[in-house]
Amino acid sequence: MVNPQWLRSFAALAQQGNFTRAADSLLLTQSAVSQHVKQLEAEYGQLIIRHSRHVELTPSGQVLLRFYDEVSCAEKRLNASLAARNDDQGEISVISPGSIGLSLYPLLLDLQLQCPALTVRYRFAPDKEVVDAVLNNHFELGIVPLKPDNPSLNAEFFANEHLELIVPAGVSVQTWQDLEKLGFINHPDGAVMATRLLSRWFPGNPGVASLPEKGFINQIGLILEPVARGMGFTVLPRFARTAFSRQDAIKTLEIGPEVVNSLWLIFRAEWPLSRRAERALSVLRTACETKRATSA
Secondary structure, eight states: OOOHHHHHHHHHHHHHSSHHHHHHHHTOOHHHHHHHHHHHHHHHOOOEEEOSSOEEEOHHHHHHHHHHHHHHHHHHHHHHHHGGGOSSSEEEEEEEOHHHHHHHHHHHHHHHHHOTTEEEEEEEOOHHHHHHHHHTTSOSEEEESSOOOOTTEEEEEEEEEEEEEEEETTOOOOSHHHHHHHOEEEOTTHHHHHHHHHHHHSTTOOOGGGSOEEEEOOOGGGTHHHHHTTSOBEEEEHHHHHTOSOGGGEEEEOOSOOOEEEEEEEEESSSOOOHHHHHHHHHHHHHHHHHHHHHO
């Protein structure tokens, strides 16, 4: 095991170029820095070439300096991981479907602005990828529409996801034939969501597959763009609709009963959440409650 103080003295010498400046930067004596380097050279061979006013690293010295850089990076990662004891520093990692992510990600950025020592890592992903990512410790928090049955995961109710029929502003829909005239803007979950909603609102309909498809887009933030341009209708969760910037160009219809998906928060069951994750969840849950009360 390399003595950490010896390594710090050697790295300072490599950075500063001579023993005097290296000692000053570390608040040590010049002889102390010289002794540390000699100890390292006794172990690893010649590390520096001593010139009258500066030092030059040998190939072995360059290797040791790279090792020091790697150790320093590992120490930073360790400190970030151990920062779980604090709620205002470290990484907040969340993986979820894109619909809810459009609402949650900006809220986490707001939290990061309040606490600059926090970092946010967010990924939009399908359900199976969310579960696998949390199980494999790639993300601390996940959100899925189906409660997983896995003893390694805790699952808690997080929010209700209301499905909405969204049409261009000014368009009226009363019948299935009106939907056929408009055409369907499809997306990766479009058929499933539309079937679930429209089967309740138009019982006995020929099915979503019978509707003319006017477009397909797999980018959650752009699904409503063709709708806003009058090119068709779609079915999306309310979280995705409220995140769209051009609300005046679209309209939601209420033709039948509400259709709601439950969203579940998942995290590893074997250890508690970090304090920063708990703080983030408090912010997100409060925002979801506020949105629900506002839309009620």
